[in-house]
Amino acid sequence: MVDVKNVSKGYGNKNVISEVSVKIAKGKITSFIGPNGAGKSTLLSMISRLIAKDAGEIYIDGMDLTRCKNNDLAKKISILKQSNHINIRLTVKELVSFGRFPYSQGRLTKEDRKFINEAIRYMELEEIQDKFLDQLSGGQRQRAYIAMVIAQDTEYVLLDEPLNNLDMKHSVQIMKVLRKLADELGKTVIIVIHDINFASCYSDYIVALKDGRVIKEGTTDEIITPSVLNEVYEMDFKIEEINREKICVFYS
Amino acid sequence: MSNKTKLILLAVASLAFALAFIFIDLGRNWDYALPRRLEKVYAIVLTGGVIAFSTMIFQTITNNRILTPSIIGLDSLYLLIQTFLIFVFGSMNMAVTNENINFVISIGFMVLFASLLYKLLFKGEGQNIYFLLLVGIIFGTFFGSITEFMQVLIDPNEFLIVQDRMFASFNNVKTDLLLIATVLVVIVAVYSLRFIKYLDVLSLGKDQAVNLGVDYDYVVKRLLIIIAILVSISTALVGPITFLGLLVANVAHQLFNTYQHKYLIIGSVFISIIALVGGQLIVERVFTFSTTLSVIINFIGGVYFIYLLLKESKSW
Ligand SMILES: Nc1ncnc2c1ncn2[C@@H]1O[C@H](COP(=O)(O)OP(=O)(O)OP(=O)(O)O)[C@@H](O)[C@H]1O
Ligand SMILES: [Mg+2]
Numbered sequence: 001m002v003d004v005k006n007v008s009k010g011y012g013n014k015n016v017i018s019e020v021s022v023k024i025a026k027g028k029i030t031s032f033i034g035p036n037g038a039g040k041s042t043l044l045s046m047i048s049r050l051i052a053k054d055a056g057e058i059y060i061d062g063m064d065l066t067r068c069k070n071n072d073l074a075k076k077i078s079i080l081k082q083s084n085h086i087n088i089r090l091t092v093k094e095l096v097s098f099g100r101f102p103y104s105q106g107r108l109t110k111e112d113r114k115f116i117n118e119a120i121r122y123m124e125l126e127e128i129q130d131k132f133l134d135q136l137s138g139g140q141r142q143r144a145y146i147a148m149v150i151a152q153d154t155e156y157v158l159l160d161e162p163l164n165n166l167d168m169k170h171s172v173q174i175m176k177v178l179r180k181l182a183d184e185l186g187k188t189v190i191i192v193i194h195d196i197n198f199a200s201c202y203s204d205y206i207v208a209l210k211d212g213r214v215i216k217e218g219t220t221d222e223i224i225t226p227s228v229l230n231e232v233y234e235m236d237f238k239i240e241e242i243n244r245e246k247i248c249v250f251y252s
Numbered sequence: 253m254s255n256k257t258k259l260i261l262l263a264v265a266s267l268a269f270a271l272a273f274i275f276i277d278l279g280r281n282w283d284y285a286l287p288r289r290l291e292k293v294y295a296i297v298l299t300g301g302v303i304a305f306s307t308m309i310f311q312t313i314t315n316n317r318i319l320t321p322s323i324i325g326l327d328s329l330y331l332l333i334q335t336f337l338i339f340v341f342g343s344m345n346m347a348v349t350n351e352n353i354n355f356v357i358s359i360g361f362m363v364l365f366a367s368l369l370y371k372l373l374f375k376g377e378g379q380n381i382y383f384l385l386l387v388g389i390i391f392g393t394f395f396g397s398i399t400e401f402m403q404v405l406i407d408p409n410e411f412l413i414v415q416d417r418m419f420a421s422f423n424n425v426k427t428d429l430l431l432i433a434t435v436l437v438v439i440v441a442v443y444s445l446r447f448i449k450y451l452d453v454l455s456l457g458k459d460q461a462v463n464l465g466v467d468y469d470y471v472v473k474r475l476l477i478i479i480a481i482l483v484s485i486s487t488a489l490v491g492p493i494t495f496l497g498l499l500v501a502n503v504a505h506q507l508f509n510t511y512q513h514k515y516l517i518i519g520s521v522f523i524s525i526i527a528l529v530g531g532q533l534i535v536e537r538v539f540t541f542s543t544t545l546s547v548i549i550n551f552i553g554g555v556y557f558i559y560l561l562l563k564e565s566k567s568w
Contacts, residue, residue: 052457074465081459088455088511098456102465106449151465151528 002047002156002188007056009042016042018212019056024205029182029189031199033223034209035233038190041082041160043209047190048079048158060156074102077156078149082164082192086133092144093129096120099151119151122177138165143188146174150181157181159191163198171195177200201245202225208232224248255508255515262522269529270297276537295425296532299486299493300500302437306482307497308504308520309444309475312455312513314381315334317502318560321483322494323385324369325392326362330487332395333358334417339402343413351426355433358488359481365391366480370473381472420493420546422532433485440485444478447471451513493546499553500524502560527552 002024009017017039024030032074045051047058049065058065060077068076078099086095096119100112108116110153120129133141140163149157157178163171175198181187182204193199199206199220206223208216216228223229224246229237238249274289310321322328337347337357347353369391373384403411449553450471453461462468498563504520535541 048463050462070462070467071465074463079459079463084460086456086460089509090511094511098453098460098464101453106452 001059001061002190003059004043005057005059007043007053007058008045009039009046009051009054016212017046017053020209020212020214021056022207022214023188023216024188024207026188027182027186028204029178029191029202030205030207031203032190032192032207032209033194033196033199034231037211039212040209044079044158044160044190044192045081048077048119049073049159050079050081071102074152074154074156077158078152078154079143079158080149080160080162082160084145090133091130092125092133092136092147093120095133095144096125096129096147096151099148099153102152115151115153119147120247122175123147139167139170142166143170143174146177150177154187156188156190159189161192161194163193163195171198178202196224196229196248196250200248221246253398255510255512255519258268258490259508259522262389262519262526263442266522266525266529269526269533269545273429273533274459287439291430292422292425292532293529295427295430295489297525298430298433298437298530299490299527300496301496301521302482302486303493304500304504304520304524305441305455305517306479306486307494307501308517308549309451310497311501312451313472313475314385315455315457317505318557319385320494320497320501321479322492323392323396324366324388324480326366326480326483327487327492327494328392328395328399329365329485330358330492331414331418333361334416335399335402335406338414339406343410348413351428352432355426355429355488356369359436359484362484362487363477363480366477366484370476384476417491419544420491420549421544422528423535423541423544426489429489432491433489436485437482440478440481445478447475447478448513448517451517452511455511455513491546495546495553496524496527496549499549499556500527502556507538 004020004022004024006019006021007017007020008015020039020043034045042051046053047091054128060068065073067203079082093116096116097108097112098121100108100115104112118124123146125143125147127135133144136144142162146159146162149159159178161179162174166174178189179202179237182189191203193203203220205218205222207214208223208228210232215232216223224239226237226239230249235250236252240247240249270293273293274286278285278289307320311317311319334348337345337354341347343349347357367386369388373387403414406414407440450461450466453464453466454471456464458468485492500520500523503523504516507523508515508519510516527549531545531552534548535543535545
C-alpha cells in the first residue's frame with residue numbers, strides 16, 4: 001500500500017500540492033484525474049522520489065520513502081514520466097534492457113533477458129526491437145518506454161499519461177496489459193489519465209485532484225457521476241451505461 | 253567492424269605511435285635520449301588518459317557533448333595561481349621554482365575550489381547541475397580577469413615565465429612530478445571503479461537514473477570530485493589542456509556509436525594518446541619545437557568543434 005500523509009510541495013511561494021493525504025490500495029489500478037496543472041504529475045513524482053516533498057510523509061508498504069535504499073526502491077517502484085527525452089541513441093531493446101539495471105547492475109543474466117523479451121512481446125515491439133528510438137513514431141516510442149517499466153518488474157508501477165500519443169488500439173492494448181499486471185501478477189498500478197472513459201472502464205479506484213488538493217476519491221462507480229465530474233472539471237457530463245460500463249459524454 | 257576490433261586497432265595504433273616517438277631519430281646518444289623520451293611518452297599517456305577519462309564522465313553527467321571540465325573554471329584557477337605566485341613572491345621563489353611545492357599548491361587550491369563550489373551548490377537539495385556550470389563559468393571568467401590584471405602589472409621578464417605556463421607543453425615535462433602524479437591517479441582511478449557501472453544509466457538523464465535506483469546526488473557528487481582531482485593533476489603536470497578532452501570524447505562517440513562506457517572510456521583514452529603522441533611528434537620533428545602542442549591540439553580541436561556545431565545544427 002502507498003500511504004501519502006499530509007504531503008505538500010511548493011515552487012517559489014506557490015503551493016502546488018497542499019496537504020494531500022491519500023491511500024492507494026495494493027493490487028489495484030488507481031487513476032489520478034483532474035484538470036491541467038492540478039498537481040497530478042507532481043504528486044506522482046513525489047511518490048516515486050523523483051522530486052522531494054516539502055512536508056509530509058510517504059510510506060510504501062509501511063516503509064518511509066526517504067529511508068529506503070535507492071536500489072531497493074528501484075525493485076519496488078517504477079515510474080514513467082509524462083514526457084521523456086533521452087540524449088543518447090538507443091535501440092528499443094537497449095532501452096528495455098535498462099529496465100533490468102536494478103537487478104543486474106549492467107550485467108544481464110539469462111533471467112534478465114527473459115524479462116526483457118517478455119516486456120517487448122507484451123508491448124508488441126518484436127518487429128521494431130532493433131530500431132533506434134529516434135526512428136520511431138511517438139506512439140511506438142511511448143510503448144518502448146512502457147516496456148522498459150514493465151521489464152523493471154516492480155510491485156508498484158507508476159505511469160504519467162501512458163496513453164500519450166497512442167492510437168485507440170494501442171491505448172486499449174496498454175490498458176489491458178495494465179489490468180493483467182494488476183489482476184494476474186498482483187501489481188499496484190497508479191496512472192495519471194485524461195481520457196475519462198479509459199479511467200472509467202479500466203480503473204478500480206479514482207483520485208480526483210484539483211488545485212493541489214484531493215477533492216474526491218473512491219471507487220470508479222463513486223467518482224464517475226455527473227456531479228463529481230462537474231465539480232472536478234467545471235463542465236457538464238452525461239453518463240450513459242453501455243455494456244455495463246459507464247461512458248461519459250461531454251462533447252456539447 | 254565490431255567495437256572490440258576497433259578497440260584493438262586503437263591500442264595497436266597507440267603503441268605504434270609511442271614506439272615511433274621513442275625510436276625515430278634516436279641518434280647516437282641513445283643512452284641519454286632514450287630515458288628522456290620514455291619519460292615523455294609516459295607523461296603523455298598519463299595526462300592523455302586522465303583528460304579523456306575525466307571529460308568522458310563529465311559529458312555523461314551533464315548529458316552534453318560539447319562541454320569539458322574546464323567549464324567549472326579549473327584551468328583559469330590554475331593560471332591565476334601561477335600568476336599570483338609570481339606576482340606576489342617573484343619568479344625565484346620556492347613556490348614557483350620548486351616543482352613539487354608548486355604542484356601541491358596548485359592541486360590543493362584547485363581541489364579546494366571545486367569542493368567549495370560543490371558544497372555551496374549541493375547544499376540545497378534538488379540543485380541542478382547546469383546551475384553549477386553557470387557558477388563555474390562566472391568564477392572562471394572572474395579568475396581570468398584577475399589573472400590578466402596581475403599580468404599587466406607584472407615585470408615583463410616575470411611575465412615570460414607566466415606565459416610559459418599558459419600553454420600546455422610536454423617539451424619540458426616535470427619529471428619529478430611524475431611519481432607523485434602517478435600515485436594520485438592510481439588512487440583516484442581505483443576509487444572511481446565502483447562508479448563506472450552507473451555511467452551508462454546516468455547517460456539516460458537524472459530521472460531515469462533515479463528510477464533505476466542510482467543514488468544520483470551521491471554518485472554525481474563523487475564523480476565531480478574525481479573529475480576535479482584528475483583535471484587538477486593533469487593541469488598541474490602539463491598546463492591547461494582540457495580542450496583535448498572535447499576532441500577525443502567526441503571522436504570516441506562518433507567512432508564507437510554506442511552508449512556503453514566500457515568502449516567509450518577505453519577508446520577515448522587510446523584516441524587521446526594517439527592525438528597527444530602524434531601531436532608531439534609533429535611539434536618535435538616537423539616544427540622542431542617552434543610551436544607547442546597546445547597550439548596544434550587547439551587548432552585541430554577548434555576545427556573539429558566548428559564541424560560539430562555545423563553538423564549538430566543540421567539536425568535541429
Ligand atoms: N518545476 C516547476 N517549477 C515551477 N512550477 C512548477 C514546476 N513543475 C510544476 N509546476 C507547477 O505545478 C502545478 C502542477 O503541475 P503538474 O505538472 O503536477 O500538473 P498536472 O496535474 O500533471 O498537469 P497536466 O495534466 O497538464 O500534466 C502547475 O501549476 C505547474 O505550473
Ligand atoms: Mg502532468
